[in-house]
Amino acid sequence: MMDFHSLYSHDFVRVAACVPRASVAEPTFAVEETLALAATGDRTKVAVMLFPELGISSYAIDDLLFQDALLEAVHAALGRLIEASRTLFPVLVVGAPVRHGPRLFNTAVVIHRGAVLGVVPKAYPPNYREFYERRHFSSGLDVRGETISIAGIEAPFGIDLLFRSAGTVPFTFHVEICEDVWVPLPPSTRAALAGAEVLLNLSASNITIGKGDTRRLLCSAHSMRTVSAYVYSAAGPGESTTDLAWDGQAAVFENGALLAETERFATGATMAVGDVDLGRLRQERMRLNTFGECAVDELRRAPAFRSVEFHLDAPAETVPLQRIFERFPFVPSDPAKLREDCYEAYNIQVQGLAKRLAAARAQHAVIGVSGGLDSTQALIVTARAMDRLGLSRSNILAYTLPGFATSEGTKSNAWALIRAIGATGAEIDIRPAARQMLADLGHPFADGQQVYDVTFENVQAGLRTDYLFRLANQHRALVVGTGDLSELGLGWCTFGVGDHMSHYNVNASVPKTLIQHLIRFVAASGDVSAETIEVLNAILATEISPELVPQDAGGAIQSTQQIVGPYALQDFNLFYLTRYGFRPSKIAFLAERAWADPDRGAWPKDVPEGDRRAYELGEIRRWLRLFLQRFFANQFKRSTLPNGPKITAGGSLSPRGDWRAPSDAAADVWLAEFDANVPEA
Missing domain, CATH: 3.40.50.620 (HUPs)
Structure with missing residues (x-):
């Protein structure tokens, strides 16, 4: 008989949206903070841990992104993370500036068990209002089918990556970065139609009055439209406040519902942990015949995704479900x-x-x-x-x-x-x-x-x-x-x-x-x-x-x-x-x-x-x-x-x-x- 009392026996997967403490342009500090949260995720058997955009270098550092010393320090820091991940249960998704040929990209680096599963560039670097990302970063829209070397490890590189677990915890996730979800047709929409059930967004999104509610609405609606779990992490304490401020809003949504959210404006590291019901998402997609028809129509015309396979097996020990379910599903407690x-x-x-x-x-x-x-x-x-x-x-x-x-x-x-x-x-x-x-x-x-x-x-x-x-x-x-x-x-x-x-x-x-x-x-x-x-x-x-x-x-x-x-x-x-x-x-x-x-x-x-x-x-x-x-x-x-x-x-x-x-x-x-x-x- 299966382990009845473990969430991993019932089509759930535990994910976390993490906001570590930051220190401006200090990759060594960033790695230590990332690993401290990763250790917590390992103890609680989180399957995927998401960290903020450019978290290894800091986001709001402008032309420091062109400095060789910093980029080399980021590269070394990624090597430390990769090595430390060998003994960790979770998949780690971290943000870092990465050079590829003559171009610099704002990327998400996906790490698991000492390997780099893939590197995803930001598709739509913004260049309006307070954002000047195109001064530093190239768009990843044309990056497909490529590979890249991270700390001496060759890995798939592009916006065409889906990450599939072939272990006893089977699920598929996709990664996009901040602005990518604000555009009319986010990359994650196509990814969901191609089979991604968990959508991850590394963000640095600064805070202004009312923006917290806007982000909730955006992520909630997107998770509902794509019948997915949407995991969102934004920069928090320690990021540069030269011209901007940061609230560290991180959250997990499932088919429109908010499962977990961090305390905003916290002074220390925070983590929003959600037990995502993959079975529910799969049932909904199967029932909604229009979802499948849209997938067939879109994927017939769109470029194909590459599948990156990894193995995530259910832990030997029981992992209790943390999520609270309404006792009366027809009668809300609110x-x-x-x-x-x-x-x-x-x-x-x-x-x-x-x-x-x-x-x-x-x-x-x-x-x-x-x-x-x-x-x-x-x-x-x-x-x-x-x-x-x-x-x-x-x-x-x-x-x-x-x-x-x-x-x-x-x-x-x-x-x-x-x-x-x-x-x-x-x-x-x-x-x-x-x-x-x-x-x-x-x-x-x-x-x-x-x-x-x-x-x-x-x-x-x-x-x-x-x-x-x-x-x-x-x-x-x-x-x-x-x-x-x-x-x-x-x-x-x-x-x-x-x-x-x-x-x-x-x-x-x-x-x-x-x-x-x-x-x-x-x-x-x-x-x-x-x-x-x-x-x-x-x-x-x-x-x-x-x-x-x-x-x-x-x-x-x-x-x-x-x-x-x-x-x-x-x-x-x-x-x-x-x-x-x-x-x-x-x-x-x-x-x-x-x-x-x-x-x-x-x-x-x-x-x-x-x-x-x-x-x-x-x-x-x-x-x-x-x-x-x-x-x-x-x-x-x-x-x-x-x-x-x-x-x-x-x-x-x-x-x-x-x-x-x-x-x-x-x-x-x-x-x-x-x-x-x-x-x-």
């Missing part, structure tokens, strides 16, 4: 982002239903209200849709349909909500019809036996749906669906009935963990009455249950999460299986990272203290295995879903949207991978 997500989700639901009602020329909506989370959210959305259409909320025909296990608490909450919303309420007791149907079926319950099997449960669920659809016929109305994304993922819905079938389901792509926050969002919006807020809070405090089986002798209710698992974990599993296609062992690895320590990372602000608990690997394993079994066994329910709007970037399970799969596929492949690679604890 309060401002959560508010924005809830605002958008709520309005997507309202807009979807309003359009469907208008298109069907239906002025009435029928909805079953149970007093649970899903029907509550659906009723709130229906009320706002009526408002948007200029119709009375009394046009909402809301029904409670109590069965054999309906509690007084949920029924009273349902009625309180119907009244608070202003809907037209009514109650249909389904028990007489259920008894008759069970008797017609010859079911033991009809003879007084307490047999609470699936037939007993589904007779109740089916009758509720029958009544709602016939009521819709009677009132020329649409049935509003209530079942959510989590239930569809787990197959925790009865085929062809209320939580599965409707005329339009506003909750179809809203996971259970998000629905709770949507209800809280409405409660806190200021647009609802105190009476409504009170009943919403009561519903939020109610344990999740289908209420189809009566309480046992001890008063215990039918608890959904005791049967199908905690929604917190199952939504996590659903997200990473369907959104990214991760193998089960990686999902378990990420879940343990997210959930094993309740004090690690932020929680969404409305998660009750009592729910801020840990899940150890044993629990994660148990519920993930059940999830895989249920997910594949219940695809036939998802293949016949009614219409409903896509809500989250995590996707929907509609056969017309993000998830299309055969109804008869088995889970064997996924369970085999799970059993082979997820330890018991």
